[in-house]
Amino acid sequence: MCARQSCQKMNFKVFIASFCLVVMAKSENAFQFRQERSLASEKDFTRGVNSTALISVSIQLRFTDFTNENVIPAVNITAANGTTAFQFLQQAAQQNPCYLSQYITYPNLGHYITTICCVAQNTTSNFYWFVYINNALSPVGVDGLIPNNGDILRFEYRFINSTDGNHTETSAAKSPKVGKQDSMQMISVSVKLTFTNYPNPNVQPPEQVIAANGTTAFEFLQLASQLNPCYLFNYTQFSFGRYITTICCIEENKATQFYWFIYLNGIPSPVGADLLKPKNGDTLTFEYQMSTNTDHSTSAPTPRSATPRRATPRSGTPIINPKPTGKGQQMPAASLNVFISMAIGILAQKF
Ligand SMILES: *[C@@H]1O[C@H](CO)[C@@H](O)[C@H](O)[C@H]1NC(C)=O
Ligand SMILES: *[C@@H]1O[C@H](CO)[C@@H](O)[C@H](O)[C@H]1NC(C)=O
Ligand SMILES: *[C@@H]1O[C@H](CO)[C@@H](O)[C@H](O)[C@H]1NC(C)=O
Ligand SMILES: *[C@@H]1O[C@H](CO)[C@@H](O)[C@H](O)[C@H]1NC(C)=O
Ligand SMILES: *[C@@H]1O[C@H](CO)[C@@H](O)[C@H](O)[C@H]1NC(C)=O
Ligand SMILES: *[C@@H]1O[C@H](CO)[C@@H](O)[C@H](O)[C@H]1NC(C)=O
Ligand SMILES: *[C@@H]1O[C@H](CO)[C@@H](O)[C@H](O)[C@H]1NC(C)=O
Ligand SMILES: *[C@@H]1O[C@H](CO)[C@@H](O)[C@H](O)[C@H]1NC(C)=O
Numbered sequence: 001m002c003a004r005q006s007c008q009k010m011n012f013k014v015f016i017a018s019f020c021l022v023v024m025a026k027s028e029n030a031f032q033f034r035q036e037r038s039l040a041s042e043k044d045f046t047r048g049v050n051s052t053a054l055i056s057v058s059i060q061l062r063f064t065d066f067t068n069e070n071v072i073p074a075v076n077i078t079a080a081n082g083t084t085a086f087q088f089l090q091q092a093a094q095q096n097p098c099y100l101s102q103y104i105t106y107p108n109l110g111h112y113i114t115t116i117c118c119v120a121q122n123t124t125s126n127f128y129w130f131v132y133i134n135n136a137l138s139p140v141g142v143d144g145l146i147p148n149n150g151d152i153l154r155f156e157y158r159f160i161n162s163t164d165g166n167h168t169e170t171s172a173a174k175s176p177k178v179g180k181q182d183s184m185q186m187i188s189v190s191v192k193l194t195f196t197n198y199p200n201p202n203v204q205p206p207e208q209v210i211a212a213n214g215t216t217a218f219e220f221l222q223l224a225s226q227l228n229p230c231y232l233f234n235y236t237q238f239s240f241g242r243y244i245t246t247i248c249c250i251e252e253n254k255a256t257q258f259y260w261f262i263y264l265n266g267i268p269s270p271v272g273a274d275l276l277k278p279k280n281g282d283t284l285t286f287e288y289q290m291s292t293n294t295d296h297s298t299s300a301p302t303p304r305s306a307t308p309r310r311a312t313p314r315s316g317t318p319i320i321n322p323k324p325t326g327k328g329q330q331m332p333a334a335s336l337n338v339f340i341s342m343a344i345g346i347l348a349q350k351f
Contacts (some may be wrong), residue, residue, distance in 0.1 A: 001135050002071060003113055008304040009075040029226060032335075037268055042165075042333070047229065048307040053080065053081040054078050054079065054080060054081065054149070055078070055079065055080075055081050055083070055148060055149035055150075056076060056077070056078045056149060057076070057077055057078075057079070057083075057088055057097070057147045057150075057151050057152075057153055058074050058075075058076050058151070058152045058153070059075045059076075059077060059078055059088055059089065059092040059153050059154075059155075060072075060073060060074045060075075060152060060153070060154040060155070060158040061098065061099065061116060061117060061155050061156075061157075062154055062155070062157065062158075063119065063155065063156075063157045063229055064156065064157060064158040064159065065127065065158075065159070066226075066227070066228070066229065067227065068227065068228075070203075070232060071095070071205075071226070071227065071228040071229070071230075072098050072099075072117065072229075073094050073096070073203065073204075073205060075092040075095045075099060077091045077092055077095075079091060081149075082146060083130060083146070083147070084142065084143050084144070084146055085133070085138070085142045085143075085145035085146070085147060085153055086103075086110075086111050086113075086142040086143050086145075086187050088147065088153055089101055089113070089116075089142070089153075089155065095197075095198070095199060095200070095203065095242065096204070097195055097198060097203075097230075097248050097249070097250050098116075098117040098202045098204065098229075098230040098248055099117070100116070100117070100118075100248075100249055100250075101112050101113055101115060101116045102115035103115075104121070109141065110141055110142070110143035110144070111141070111142050112141070113129045113131075113141075113142060113155070114129070115129075116129060116155055117248065117249070118229065118232050118248060118249035118253050119157055119229050119231075119232070123152070123351065124161055124285070124299055125159070126160050127157055127158065127160075128157070128158070128160055129156070129157055130155070130156045130157075130158060131145060131153070131154070131155060132152075132154040132155075132156055132157075133145060133147060133151055133152070133153055133154075134151055134152050134331065135152070135154070151152065153303055158229035158310055170322055177264070186209070186210055186211065186213065186282065187207060187211065187212075187213050187215070187279060187280035187281075188210050188280060188284050189208075189209055189210075189215075189220055189278045189279075189280070189281075189283070189284055189285070190206045190208055190209075190282070190283045191206060191207045191208075191209050191219070191220050191223075191224040191231070191284050191285075191286075191290075192204075192206040192207075192222065192283060192284065192286070193230065193231065193247060193248065193285075193286050193287075194284040194285055194286070194287040194289075195250065195288050196288060196290070197258060197288060198285065201287075202346075204228075204248075205347070206283070207224040207227045207231065209223045209224050209227070211223055213280070214277055215277065215278075216273065216274055216275070216276060216277055217262055217264075217269070217273040217274075217276035217277070217278060217284055218235075218241075218242055218259065218273035218274050220234060220278060220284055221244070221247075221273065221284075230247075231247065231248070232247070232249075233245075233246055233247040233248075233252075234246040235273075240272060241272040241273055241275065242272070242273060243272065243273075244259070244260045244262075244273055244286070246260075247260060247286055247288070250275065250288055256290065257290050257291045258288055258289065258291070259288070259289070259291050260287070260288055260289050261286070261287045261288075261291075262276060262284070262285070262286060262287075263284075263285040263286075263287055264276060264278060264282055264283070264285075265282055265283050266283070266308075318343070322330070
C-alpha cells in the first residue's frame with residue numbers, strides 16, 4: 001500500500017506513459033522519417049558535398065522561473081546547412097559558458113538535454129528543458145531538428161503542468177531578498193563574471209544588485225544568482241571563510257591552474273568573499289583566470305596544492321565539458337520524460 005498522494009501520482013505516471021506510447025506508436029513513422037533525413041544530411045555534410053552553404057541561426061536561453069526571463073544574451077552561430085539543434089547548442093557553448101549542457105544519449109532516440117547553464121531538469125517541481133524553433137515547440141528532438149537560415153532556436157526551462165488539478169507547487173518567480181527596510185542604507189553594486197578562457201571574456205552582462213550597506217561579496221554573488229542562473233555557484237567552507245570553486249558550472253581546474261579570482265573595481269581583492277564589502281557604485285568581478293605564481297598571493301585565497309604543476313599552454317579554445325550525467329538509476333524516469341516531451345511536441349504539431 002502506498003499513501004494516497006503517491007498512489008495518485010503513480011497512477012498518473014502510468015497513465016501518461018501508456019498514453020505517450022500510443023501517441024508514439026502512431027507517429028513513429030513520421031519521427032523515424034525525420035531521424036533518417038537528419039542522418040542523411042549529416043552524411044552529406046561530413047562528405048563535404050556542399051560545404052559552401054552556410055546558414056546563420058540565433059540561439060537563445062530562457063528561464064521562465066526567473067524574474068527576468070531573458071537574462072542570457074543570444075549567441076549567433078554560422079554553420080553548415082544541415083547542422084542540428086544539438087550541434088548548434090554545442091557551438092553556442094564555445095561562445096558563452098552558460099550554454100554548456102549535459103545530456104543523456106539514448107541508443108535509438110539520440111540526445112536528450114537534461115541541463116543547460118548548470119540548471120538541471122527537476123522531476124519534483126516539473127521543470128524541464130524544451131526546444132523551440134521560431135517560437136514554436138519543436139516537433140522533433142534536438143538531433144532531428146535542423147534549423148534554417150535566420151531561424152531562432154530557443155532552449156526554454158519551464159514548468160510542465162502535468163497534473164490535472166491537485167498540483168500545488170508554484171513556479172513563483174524568485175526575487176532577491178532585498179527588503180525595503182527604510183532604516184537601512186542601500187547600496188548598488190555591479191556584479192560581473194569574466195571568463196578569460198573564452199573568446200569574449202565578458203560575454204555575460206553584469207547584474208546590478210541592490211543590497212544593504214555592509215553586504216559581502218559572497219552575498220552579492222548569491223543575490224546575482226537569483227537574477228541570473230549563470231551566477232549560480234559552489235564553494236568550500238574553510239576556517240578562513242567560504243572559498244568559491246565553481247560559478248556557472250565552470251569549476252576551478254588544478255591541471256590548467258584556472259581559478260576564480262575576485263576583483264573590486266579592477267583591483268584584486270586582498271581578502272576573501274566573506275570579508276570583502278563593496279561600496280555603493282563599485283564593480284565586483286569574479287574572474288576565471290589562470291593563476292600565475294607572482295599574482296595569486298594578492299588575490300583571493302587559493303588552496304595550496306601539494307605538487308606544483310606546470311601550466312599547460314592554452315590554445316585559447318574554451319574548456320568544453322559535454323560530459324553526460326548518465327546516472328543509471330535515473331534512466332526509467334528520464335526515459336519517461338523523453339516520451340512526454342516528444343508526445344507533447346507531436347501533439348503541438350497536430351493542433
Ligand atoms: C539548406 O538545406 C535545405 C534542405 O536541404 C534547403 O531547403 C535550404 O534551401 C538550404 N538553405 C541554404 C541557405 O542553403
Ligand atoms: C552549394 O551551395 C551553394 C549555395 O547554396 C550553391 O551556390 C552551390 O552551387 C552548391 N554546390 C553544390 C556542389 O551543390
Ligand atoms: C544576432 O542576430 C540578430 C538578428 O538575427 C541580431 O539582432 C543580434 O544583434 C545578433 N546578436 C549578436 C550578439 O550578434
Ligand atoms: C526540485 O524542486 C523541488 C521543489 O520545488 C525542490 O525542493 C528541490 O530542491 C529541487 N531539486 C533540485 C535538485 O533543485
Ligand atoms: C495546473 O493545471 C490546473 C488545471 O488546468 C490548474 O488548476 C493549476 O493551477 C495548474 N497548476 C499550476 C502550478 O499552474
Ligand atoms: C485533490 O485533492 C483533494 C484533497 O486534497 C481530493 O479530495 C481531490 O479528490 C483531489 N482531486 C483530484 C482530481 O485528484
Ligand atoms: C556604508 O557604510 C560605510 C561604513 O560603515 C560608510 O562609510 C558609507 O558612507 C556607507 N554608505 C552608504 C551609501 O550608506
Ligand atoms: C554544485 O555542486 C553540485 C554537486 O557537485 C552540482 O550538482 C552542481 O551542478 C554544482 N552547481 C554549480 C552551480 O556548479
